[in-house]
Amino acid sequence: MNAEIISVGTELLLGHTINTDASYVARELSAIGVNLLFASTVGDNIDRLKEALENAYRRSDIVITTGGLGPTGDDLTKETIAKSAGKPLVLHQESMDRIIEYFKGRVVGESQKKQAYLPEGCTVFPNDWGTAPGCGFKTDSGKIVVMLPGPPSELIPMLKNYAVPYLMKDSNAVIVSRIVRVFGLGEGYVAELIPDLTDGANPTAATYAKDGEMFVRVTARAEDETRAAALCEPVVEELKKRLGDYIYGIDVESLEEAVVQELKKQRLTLATAESCTGGLLSKRITDNPGASEVFHMGVVTYANDIKTLLLDVPEETLKQYGAVSEQTARAMAEGVRKKSGSDFGVAITGIAGPGGGTAEKPVGLVYVALSDKEHTWVRKMPGTGTAKGRCYIRTLAASNALDMVRRRLNGLGGLEQAAYTLKK
Numbered sequence: 001m002n003a004e005i006i007s008v009g010t011e012l013l014l015g016h017t018i019n020t021d022a023s024y025v026a027r028e029l030s031a032i033g034v035n036l037l038f039a040s041t042v043g044d045n046i047d048r049l050k051e052a053l054e055n056a057y058r059r060s061d062i063v064i065t066t067g068g069l070g071p072t073g074d075d076l077t078k079e080t081i082a083k084s085a086g087k088p089l090v091l092h093q094e095s096m097d098r099i100i101e102y103f104k105g106r107v108v109g110e111s112q113k114k115q116a117y118l119p120e121g122c123t124v125f126p127n128d129w130g131t132a133p134g135c136g137f138k139t140d141s142g143k144i145v146v147m148l149p150g151p152p153s154e155l156i157p158m159l160k161n162y163a164v165p166y167l168m169k170d171s172n173a174v175i176v177s178r179i180v181r182v183f184g185l186g187e188g189y190v191a192e193l194i195p196d197l198t199d200g201a202n203p204t205a206a207t208y209a210k211d212g213e214m215f216v217r218v219t220a221r222a223e224d225e226t227r228a229a230a231l232c233e234p235v236v237e238e239l240k241k242r243l244g245d246y247i248y249g250i251d252v253e254s255l256e257e258a259v260v261q262e263l264k265k266q267r268l269t270l271a272t273a274e275s276c277t278g279g280l281l282s283k284r285i286t287d288n289p290g291a292s293e294v295f296h297m298g299v300v301t302y303a304n305d306i307k308t309l310l311l312d313v314p315e316e317t318l319k320q321y322g323a324v325s326e327q328t329a330r331a332m333a334e335g336v337r338k339k340s341g342s343d344f345g346v347a348i349t350g351i352a353g354p355g356g357g358t359a360e361k362p363v364g365l366v367y368v369a370l371s372d373k374e375h376t377w378v379r380k381m382p383g384t385g386t387a388k389g390r391c392y393i394r395t396l397a398a399s400n401a402l403d404m405v406r407r408r409l410n411g412l413g414g415l416e417q418a419a420y421t422l423k424k
Contacts, residue, residue, distance in 0.1 A: 003062035067150030125162035176228035263294035271340035311335030329367035
């Protein structure tokens, strides 16, 4: 089946809000074998939304809208769609009860109550993280319409828990996807390594770039989940052969999740000392439930005297080599490991920019160190200049640190080879 997405909201057109909803929906559609033909954005205007809907009904089987379901006067999606489909809005009492409960005794105004009125005969999608329910229904001409709220915190769980099952309920097939996570190889390079796998029809394999890393989604369709999973397995195994230890996990959400899981498995602990990343590494680690079992402490030591005070970095080291150096990174990692009593100490020091770089130490130069009780490794990320931006440099630095820990835990080589220098 063919689908399209209509994102509703003037704030999207003005650039005040980044439209991440469309990418979330697109990925879920791909995972269940639905072809996405078009994605458009319209402002909070009845006439333009009506025109977008008419175009969508003409050329697509499924129309998914995001946004415009809230209580304010410019939330017009539901009303416009219901009118275009010839369906009256009727009270859905369960949604009204949920809205009243959400406000817990506070006055619920008419603007809030209007969210409980939905197209007659629709399947209602409860909003587990907000007030505006979503819904799905078929038009008289057989088109499937799905309405989802705009805030990602509400859209994502509703999409996965209610909208996707709704879209699949008439399907005789089951879709299974496996996610192969990769760090250290770029999407383009991986695509060159697996052209035969990405050309397949069932299962399919597709490459995606994400936050300084990439992943391969392997998807198969079959009569039941067991058969679909069996179709995926040979492709996943072939990816393991071709990509080797650059794969950090299968069906894990992130590099930090893989590291925390392995630390738990081996009953080992970690502490971090950060400069240019400002606590990003420790945040990513502690984003995982149960991180307290393996994470002892994290310190942010921006100033040189604090590096000496808290981590015992020798003043002579800082004077001779500078804060951004292999020697300082090594001393930071060893210092935080000893201070915390952890099995591993990890340190990051560098120049995230946009200022502060020199010819000898350009923006993007980062040293990442990992220390255990016997050895300390240092990975150097060469300067990239300001083109990539501060956020990218910090994210990549934290990911390099996690990759070093992963490799050490799994007995792999390449601890001192920065991912930034590998083939893109």
